[in-house]
Amino acid sequence: xxxxxxxxxxxxxxxxxxxxxxxxxxxxxxxxxxxxxxxxxxxxxxxxxxxxxxxxxxxxxxxxxxxxxxxxxxxxxxxxxxxxxxxxxxxxxxxxxxxxxxxxxxxxxxxxxxxxxxxxxxxxxxxxxxxxxxxxxxxxxxxxxxxxxxxxxxxxxx
Numbered sequence: 001x002x003x004x005x006x007x008x009x010x011x012x013x014x015x016x017x018x019x020x021x022x023x024x025x026x027x028x029x030x031x032x033x034x035x036x037x038x039x040x041x042x043x044x045x046x047x048x049x050x051x052x053x054x055x056x057x058x059x060x061x062x063x064x065x066x067x068x069x070x071x072x073x074x075x076x077x078x079x080x081x082x083x084x085x086x087x088x089x090x091x092x093x094x095x096x097x098x099x100x101x102x103x104x105x106x107x108x109x110x111x112x113x114x115x116x117x118x119x120x121x122x123x124x125x126x127x128x129x130x131x132x133x134x135x136x137x138x139x140x141x142x143x144x145x146x147x148x149x150x151x152x153x154x155x156x157x158x
Contacts, residue, residue, distance in 0.1 A: 026071060030071075030074060033073070034056075034061075037056075038057070041053070046095070047098055049098050052094060052098050052121075052125060056121065059117070059120045059124055059152070060073075061073045061090065061117060062074075063151060064081075064148050065079050065115065066082070074090065075089075076090055077089045078092075081115045081141065081144065082140060082141065083141055085138065085141060086114075087114055087115045088114075093117065097118070097121055097122060097125070100122075102122060102125045102126055105129040105130050106125075107130060107131045108126060108133070110133070111134075112136060113136035113145040114136070115141070115144055116134065116146070118134075119132045119149060120149055120154055122157070123149075123156045132157040132158070134157065
């Protein structure tokens, strides 16, 4: 039984896609789902970096997906972002970012911007003295990422 794994959480009643789509108050629901993911990561010891948790809290994943998937923003699974690509599941983003051992002031080159979500998380961690340069070969996704980063007024990522 996968009771305490991210995949099991995605199948649990709070993360079940049918339940998510039935919710009326999206902002409150998203906040609760985001908190549940954070609680899971911390209680299981999967994510230990407090700066990374704070970055996750500060960057709204729902701003990096298409409106049709809004209610699924904090499901721990990938979501389509167009052009046959996906935004990675939150746990994957967190594990990859934690492995980088980022510090304030770091300069980062990201290859494959996608929706810009990973760049936004990294930008929060490296702070105003740091810089994130992200590249994307799919023109539509590059524009999508640029729009998303700009809409959140993230100035240290491009």
